Amino acid sequence: MTHARTATAALAAASLIAAPLALAAPAHADGPEKEREFRVAGADVDFQVEKDDGRFEIDVDIDDARPGSKWKIVLRHDGKRFHKKVHRADSDGDVDIDKRRRDTKGADVFKVTVKKVGGTGKTRTIRIR
Template identity: 80%
Template sequence: MTHLRTATAALAATSLLAAPLAFAAPAQADGPEKERSFRLAGAEVDFKVEKDDGRFEVDVDIDDAKQGSKWRVVLRHDGKVFHNKVHRADGEGDVDIDKRRGDTKGADTFKVTVKKVGGKSKSRTIRMR
């Protein structure tokens, strides 16, 4: 009888310890993440698109820019502009843009154009299937 109680207690303790792990698992994304990186006017630009929960997460990060510098960022989804704004680099020289877009029929094409105000611009395209 003592062995049965000990085994039952050990099983219960193991279940209680393992239960939080089952809930801590990260949610799975719907599709792969795609990223394009490039340099512009001394700054590093990362453009990333990921499908999550049937929607797209679109991120643009500008790092190592001159503090206070201005950057025009234009985002397009299947050719339609959904973001067109001038951003100012923060005290660390960073600009962070996070947008969400719905999934459209067929392949989805995202394009970013980044221009340092008073300087040159560059564009990159990501196609999601």
């Protein structure tokens, strides 16, 4: 009888320890987040793609740009353009873009082109399988 109580106590303790860890995991994440960081015209760019609930979340963040500067951002998914716009950096020198796209058949390829208006641009690609 003592062995059964010890086993039950150990199982209860293990479940109490594991419960907070299970809650910390993302509930609906379908895949890993992929990220590319690079610099354009003195600003830092962070390009992220994450699959969540069968859809993709695409984020482009520009930091440390000159406040008021203009940035042309073009986003493509499998070669099809879905965002092309000139954005103005806010008073902190930041530009934030958040988009959602549905999952398509096969590998999904996302491409961002970031160009400071009147300057040069850079392109980065993220492939999600």
